[in-house]
Amino acid sequence: MNTQRLVIGLFGIAVLLVLIVRSVMTVYPWQHAVILQFGEIVSVRSEPGLYFKYPWQTLLYLDSRILTIDTVDADRFITTEKENLLVDSFIKWRIRDPKQYYNSVRAEENLAQVRLLQIINRNLRDEIGKRTVKDMVSGERNLVMETVRDRATATAEELGIAVLDVRIKRVELPQQVSENVYRNMIEERRRVANERRSTGDAEKEKIRAVADRERTVIIADARREADIIKGSGDAEASRIYAQAYGQHPEFYAFYRSLNAYTNAFGQNNDFLVLDADSDFLRYFEDQFGDQFGN
Amino acid sequence: MSFLIGLIFQQSSPPDLDEMLKQFINKLRKPSPSMKAFRENGGGGPGKGSGVPAVSLTVLVLLVCTVIVGGSLLTGFYTVDQSERAVTFRFGKPLSVSQPGLRWVFPFIEDYRIVNLTGVRTIEIGYRGGQRNKVARESLMLTENLNIIDLQFAVQYLLKDPEAFLYNNRNPDEAVLQVAETAMREVVGRSRIDFVLYEGREEIASATLTLMQDILDRYQTGIFIQQVAIQNVQPPDQVQNAFEDAIRARQDRERKINEGEAYANNVVPQARGQSSRILEEAEAYRRSRIAIAEGSAERFNQLVVEYDQAPQVTRQRLYLDALEGVLANTNKIIVDQSEGSQSLIYLPLDRLLENRSLNRPANSDITLNVPLDSAEPATSRLSLEEIRNEVRNRLNN
Numbered sequence: 001m002n003t004q005r006l007v008i009g010l011f012g013i014a015v016l017l018v019l020i021v022r023s024v025m026t027v028y029p030w031q032h033a034v035i036l037q038f039g040e041i042v043s044v045r046s047e048p049g050l051y052f053k054y055p056w057q058t059l060l061y062l063d064s065r066i067l068t069i070d071t072v073d074a075d076r077f078i079t080t081e082k083e084n085l086l087v088d089s090f091i092k093w094r095i096r097d098p099k100q101y102y103n104s105v106r107a108e109e110n111l112a113q114v115r116l117l118q119i120i121n122r123n124l125r126d127e128i129g130k131r132t133v134k135d136m137v138s139g140e141r142n143l144v145m146e147t148v149r150d151r152a153t154a155t156a157e158e159l160g161i162a163v164l165d166v167r168i169k170r171v172e173l174p175q176q177v178s179e180n181v182y183r184n185m186i187e188e189r190r191r192v193a194n195e196r197r198s199t200g201d202a203e204k205e206k207i208r209a210v211a212d213r214e215r216t217v218i219i220a221d222a223r224r225e226a227d228i229i230k231g232s233g234d235a236e237a238s239r240i241y242a243q244a245y246g247q248h249p250e251f252y253a254f255y256r257s258l259n260a261y262t263n264a265f266g267q268n269n270d271f272l273v274l275d276a277d278s279d280f281l282r283y284f285e286d287q288f289g290d291q292f293g294n
Numbered sequence: 295m296s297f298l299i300g301l302i303f304q305q306s307s308p309p310d311l312d313e314m315l316k317q318f319i320n321k322l323r324k325p326s327p328s329m330k331a332f333r334e335n336g337g338g339g340p341g342k343g344s345g346v347p348a349v350s351l352t353v354l355v356l357l358v359c360t361v362i363v364g365g366s367l368l369t370g371f372y373t374v375d376q377s378e379r380a381v382t383f384r385f386g387k388p389l390s391v392s393q394p395g396l397r398w399v400f401p402f403i404e405d406y407r408i409v410n411l412t413g414v415r416t417i418e419i420g421y422r423g424g425q426r427n428k429v430a431r432e433s434l435m436l437t438e439n440l441n442i443i444d445l446q447f448a449v450q451y452l453l454k455d456p457e458a459f460l461y462n463n464r465n466p467d468e469a470v471l472q473v474a475e476t477a478m479r480e481v482v483g484r485s486r487i488d489f490v491l492y493e494g495r496e497e498i499a500s501a502t503l504t505l506m507q508d509i510l511d512r513y514q515t516g517i518f519i520q521q522v523a524i525q526n527v528q529p530p531d532q533v534q535n536a537f538e539d540a541i542r543a544r545q546d547r548e549r550k551i552n553e554g555e556a557y558a559n560n561v562v563p564q565a566r567g568q569s570s571r572i573l574e575e576a577e578a579y580r581r582s583r584i585a586i587a588e589g590s591a592e593r594f595n596q597l598v599v600e601y602d603q604a605p606q607v608t609r610q611r612l613y614l615d616a617l618e619g620v621l622a623n624t625n626k627i628i629v630d631q632s633e634g635s636q637s638l639i640y641l642p643l644d645r646l647l648e649n650r651s652l653n654r655p656a657n658s659d660i661t662l663n664v665p666l667d668s669a670e671p672a673t674s675r676l677s678l679e680e681i682r683n684e685v686r687n688r689l690n691n
Contacts, residue, residue: 002351026386029461050385065464066513070472090472092513137436138483164513167476171436171483178442182532185441185487189536193543200547207554214558215565222569226576233580237587244591248598254609255594258616265620272620273627280617281628 022055032062032098034107044098062107066094066164069113074170075121077128083177085133088170091120093156093163100160112159119155120166123148136171144168370401377412379456391456409456414520417471419478420446425526434530435479441487444530447499449474449506450521458516466515470506473513474522477505491527491537499524 026049027033033045036058045051046064053059074088093116095101105111127144128136136144149166156163173181245252265272274281374380374394382389382397383405392406399406420433425446433444451470453459463469481501482490490498503522510517529537601608 028383028386029388029457031386048383049387063464065462066469067464068468068472070468090476092469134440137440138438141480141483165509167472167509169472169475169479170431171479172434173436173440173442181440181442182530185529185533186536188441189533189540193536193540196540196543196547200543200550203547204550204554207551208557211554211558211561215561218562218565218569219572222572226572229573229576229580230583233576233583236580237583240584240587240591244594247595248601251598251601251605251609252594255597255612258612262616262619265624271625271627273629274621275629280614280621284628 019055023052025051025053025059027051030063030065032064032095034060034062034098034102036060041099041102046098060102060107062095062098062101063109064095066092067109068092069117071117074172075124077125079128079133079136080130081132083133084174085128085136086170086172086174087124087128087136087168088172089120089124089166089168091116091163092165092167093161095160096157096162097160100158102160104159112161115159116152116156116161116163119152120148120163123151124166133173136168141168141171366401370399370404372397372399372406372408374408377410378408379411380406380408381456381460382406388457407460409453409459411453411456414450414452415467415470416448416450417467417474418446418448418525419471419474420444421525432475435482437482437487437490438485439487442530443482443487443490443527445478445482445490445527446525447474447478447502448521448523448525449519450523451517451519453516454518455516458514460516462514462516466517469510469513469515470517470519473506473509474502477509478502478522481505487529491529495524495527 025033025035025045027045027047029048031046031048033051035042035045035053037054037056042053042057068090070090071088074086077085077087079085098107101107101112105115124144127147131140131144135141145166145168149163152163152166245256372380373396374392376394378394380392380397382392382399384400384403386405389404397406421428428444428446430444433446434442435445437443449470459466478498481498485494485498499522503519506522507519510519528534
């Protein structure tokens with residue numbers, strides 16, 4: 001009797017527990033909770049917390065975080081100059097409207113990704129087709145990414161999805177083009193190397209020329225200075241001479257002439273032809289110095 | 295009972311647990327009618343260790359329940375490491391971010407997620423492990439002028455906001471890798487190859503870091519990029535040689551310039567030295583000119599004094615002294631033209647000069663000399679003809 005009651009009691013408790021568990025639900029901040037009743041959405045809970053539902057209603061958790069589509073392989077696109085370009089991108093998206101998301105793709109993430117990828121790829125193809133390789137690599141990369149994202153938004157909205165970002169990762173040239181790029185790079189480096197070597201020579205010559213000029217100028221300046229100094233010496237000397245000799249010009253002429261003779265003719269191998277009539281030889285033949293009648 | 299349980303748990307549990315157990319027991323005790331029986335029969339049971347057969351079924355069930363509840367409450371303990379933070383939730387609602395230490399959540403109702411906050415995480419792009427182990431797919435990228443470079447870099451990051459990290463992205467760590475690739479390629483795509491390869495490495499890294507942080511903030515990842523480190527950047531293997539040659543060319547240029555500068559550094563100071571020499575010499579010249587002038591002037595002045603006292607004699611003496619000096623050292627020919635002879639004197643000057651160039655001592659060879667210092671004339675007076683002959687003979691010898 002007592003045991004029977006206990007068993008019934010325990011069974012009752014178990015049933016109660018199951019009912020409680022089936023009618024209580026928690027939602028974490030990274031979740032949307034979709035409450036379905038016989039396959040139809042009754043309500044969506046996106047705020048975290050504790051909620052209740054009827055035990056027969058089923059529950060579907062969706063991810064409210066940002067999700068990524070990152071394809072493994074780069075896709076081939078054709079640019080405006082008919083160049084093949086391998087572009088690798090990734091897409092960041094999130095479920096914006098769980099109800100619509102459920103209705104459009106039955107909350108199948110794979111299906112959503114495929115649909116999204118189709119839209120994005122089509123838009124990428126359009127945008128890349130309008131641009132050159134160079135635009136894609138540098139100039140208009142951001143513009144392309146933004147345009148593609150904005151274009152995809154409308155379609156994505158129908159899926160209950162928000163496309164947050166479309167970002168291009170790798171932009172690669174096909175093998176054939178890469179070879180050309182390498183060749184160009186080699187040529188370009190050669191040009192740089194040649195230019196460097198010849199500018200090196202030019203620089204060197206220039207520095208040498210400047211140095212030579214400087215040397216010439218320095219020496220010329222020194223010579224000028226030197227001549228000025230010498231001139232001042234000459235002038236000073238001249239003044240001293242003039243001052244001294246000016247007192248007695250006639251005697252100075254005589255005195256100076258004698259000095260000059262000594263210096264000019266005193267050398268060993270000079271050969272003098274003297275007139276016997278000269279003053280010096282006055283007494284040479286006549287002791288009274290009178291033989292020529294003067 | 296409560297006292298006993300309190301005793302049992304006293305050593306191993308913190309006070310808050312003890313408190314809660316007490317409350318729990320108290321709640322149980324009040325409404326339950328069987329509590330009385332439990333108290334009477336088994337009150338001293340566990341303590342004495344002999345009351346087991348006396349324990350009723352109800353007591354046993356209660357005991358089991360107590361153990362289960364107590365045990366499951368114990369599962370609520372967890373530790374948070376120094377580098378970690380734990381975000382706790384009650385019924386899914388964020389409750390708190392707990393600091394390191396021993397923590398407890400109420401099981402079933404509360405929940406926690408541990409996040410490594412300060413631990414630095416590293417991802418490698420373009421290589422794995424060592425730099426030898428390249429991943430060409432990731433490392434080859436295009437620069438502005440459609441050149442290709444080979445760039446390997448690493449990104450270090452940590453979390454600045456554990457809640458954002460948990461709530462906003464399904465795989466935040468993966469997002470860092472994706473964002474790193476797109477950011478670096480965008481930055482490199484905007485830059486010239488020389489900039490990326492040589493002077494701009496730091497700038498590239500910091501621009502990438504900024505861009506990455508922007509994008510990750512837009513995704514609200516709660517991630518903080520600490521460092522973007524470019525491990526290695528080089529031209530692709532196919533063009534390595536050309537690049538190295540360009541670098542050598544740069545060194546050649548430096549060398550040439552250095553050579554030029556070495557030349558300049560040699561020549562200019564030399565010129566300066568030369569310039570000083572020229573100036574000093576000029577100064578020497580000036581000083582010597584002045585000194586000589588002063589000397590000569592003084593000498594003349596003194597002579598003038600003497601001259602003024604006996605002009606005639608002094609004058610003659612000076613004259614003779616001077617000519618004596620001159621003629622003593624020269625070859626001489628004395629020609630007499632006073633007789634009115636019209637005969638032409640022929641002097642073979644060329645021969646005489648030739649003779650001179652032989653640099654013979656002056657007085658030794660021509661005996662026509664009249665040594666003025668000797669008392670008597672050494673030669674008698676000769677006719678022109680004789681002189682001529684004599685000279686010719688001498689020269690011919």
